[in-house]
Amino acid sequence: MATTETTGSTVPRRQLGRYLRDLRNRQKIPVKRAAEMLEWSEAKIWRIETGQTSLRSLDVEAMCRLYAAPPDLTQALMGLAKETKARGWWHAYGDVIPENFDVYLGLEEAASSLAWYEPELVPGLLQTGDYARSIIRADKPGVDAEEIDRRVQLRIERQALIRRTAAPLALRVVVNESIVRRPVGGREMMAAQLDALADVAGLPNVRLRVVPFNTGLHHGLMTGPFVILRFPANGDGSDSEPPTVYVDGYTGDLYLDKPAEVIQYAEAFEAIWSAALDETTSSTLIRASVKELSGR
Numbered sequence: 657m658a659t660t661e662t663t664g665s666t667v668p669r670r671q672l673g674r675y676l677r678d679l680r681n682r683q684k685i686p687v688k689r690a691a692e693m694l695e696w697s698e699a700k701i702w703r704i705e706t707g708q709t710s711l712r713s714l715d716v717e718a719m720c721r722l723y724a725a726p727p728d729l730t731q732a733l734m735g736l737a738k739e740t741k742a743r744g745w746w747h748a749y750g751d752v753i754p755e756n757f758d759v760y761l762g763l764e765e766a767a768s769s770l771a772w773y774e775p776e777l778v779p780g781l782l783q784t785g786d787y788a789r790s791i792i793r794a795d796k797p798g799v800d801a802e803e804i805d806r807r808v809q810l811r812i813e814r815q816a817l818i819r820r821t822a823a824p825l826a827l828r829v830v831v832n833e834s835i836v837r838r839p840v841g842g843r844e845m846m847a848a849q850l851d852a853l854a855d856v857a858g859l860p861n862v863r864l865r866v867v868p869f870n871t872g873l874h875h876g877l878m879t880g881p882f883v884i885l886r887f888p889a890n891g892d893g894s895d896s897e898p899p900t901v902y903v904d905g906y907t908g909d910l911y912l913d914k915p916a917e918v919i920q921y922a923e924a925f926e927a928i929w930s931a932a933l934d935e936t937t938s939s940t941l942i943r944a945s946v947k948e949l950s951g952r
Contacts, residue, residue, distance in 0.1 A: 666898055667911040668739040670707030671762050672716070675733055677705040679723035693722055707897075713737040760902055760909060761810075763885055765817065769826035771884040771925045773876050777840075778849060779829055780811055781818060782856055787849040788812070790841040823888075824861045830928050832876065833868045836945045847949040854942045857935065865932035866941055874931040875924045884921055 680690055691698045703709045704719075713734040720730040736759070764770070764781075772779050778787060788811045792804050799807075817825040839846040857864035867874060881904060887897040901921045903910040912918065933941065 666707055666913050667759070667763070667900060668736055669710060670897060671759050672711060672733060672736045673705040673707040674762050674766065675729075675736075676716070676719055676723070679720065679725050679729075680705075683723050685723065690719075690722065694718060711737045759911075760904075761814070763900060763902070764814065766887060766897065767825065767885040768823065768888045769886045770828070771886075771922070772827065772829045772882075773831075773879065773925060773928055774829070774835065774881050775832040775876055776834060776838075776881070778831070778835055778853060781815055781827070782829070782853055783811060784845075784849045784852050785812055786845050787840060790845070818856065818859065818862060824859075827862045828925075828929070829862070829864045830876070830925070830932050831864070831866055833866055833941070836866060836942055839949060843949045847946050850942050850946045850949070854939055854946070857939055857942075863935055864938060865929060865935060866938040867928065867932045868941070871931050875927040876931075879921070879924050879928075882921055882925075884918065884925060 680687075685693075687698050687701050691701050694701075700709075704711055716734050716737040717730060720733060725733070770781075772781075777791060780788070783791070785808055788808045789804060792799075792807050792811075796804070796807075818827060836850065840849070853864070856862055867876065883902045883904075884899060885902060886899045887895060890896050898913045898915075899918045899922075901910075901912040901918055903912070912921070932938065
């Protein structure tokens with residue numbers, strides 16, 4: 657009997673399985689038919705699609721060929737397969753996985769809730785198009801206008817997760833007051849961004865708090881920015897996927913899913929949350945900054 661792999665980070669395996677399952681479903685190929693054509697067992701397909709086993713890049717290539725995956729996606733998934741045996745996972749940009757293949761987005765889309773701490777910039781899920789364009793242009797000075805537009809559009813499309821009718825993403829966000837005070841893109845643009853931030857904070861599935869300057873030392877100053885992703889529960893109440901901590905770095909992304917690591921970040925988030933202003937006072941602070949920036 658095949659054994660399920662338990663060592664190493666599960667993130668690359670889970671993401672690879674998610675993409676391969678989606679590709680198979682788009683081609684309307686049943687698991688039984690895929691197994692027959694690949695000369696594998698149905699159980700092997702199931703283990704792959706649920707991220708329970710590592711996979712050779714040649715096997716991924718065979719699956720992508722069967723599922724009519726485009727060449728660029730095939731290459732990205734083959735690169736992802738090479739990471740499925742890693743014990744911990746640091747995904748360096750432009751390494752075996754192309755930079756334009758965003759591993760994090762698949763996790764975000766599958767998540768049921770996020771706990772997000774950001775000290776310097778408005779979280780991507782809450783950015784306006786103009787704010788996002790300013791950030792992306794500054795971060796990628798050599799990228800052409802068409803690519804910037806594509807990245808901005810992708811960032812805006814992600815926000816549908818918060819407003820979808822069925823099971824909208826539950827979001828708890830803590831930002832530092834420096835985000836509210838820093839006029840990214842100019843006063844008018846920032847006023848519009850803060851207006852949008854206050855509006856989305858009024859949604860029933862979103863809770864937003866601000867850590868004011870006068871709080872002094874708090875846990876966020878040690879942790880830096882991070883996101884804790886949690887996933888829908890199975891019918892028996894167990895996690896469908898392990899909670900995962902995502903840390904966005906300048907040259908790559910860090911994914912942590914060992915229980916002790918997740919607990920440490922969860923405790924840090926609760927400490928930051930407690931140090932912040934409550935939601936009502938935070939909203940008042942944001943609205944006051946809008947008035948200051950816009951001169952209303």
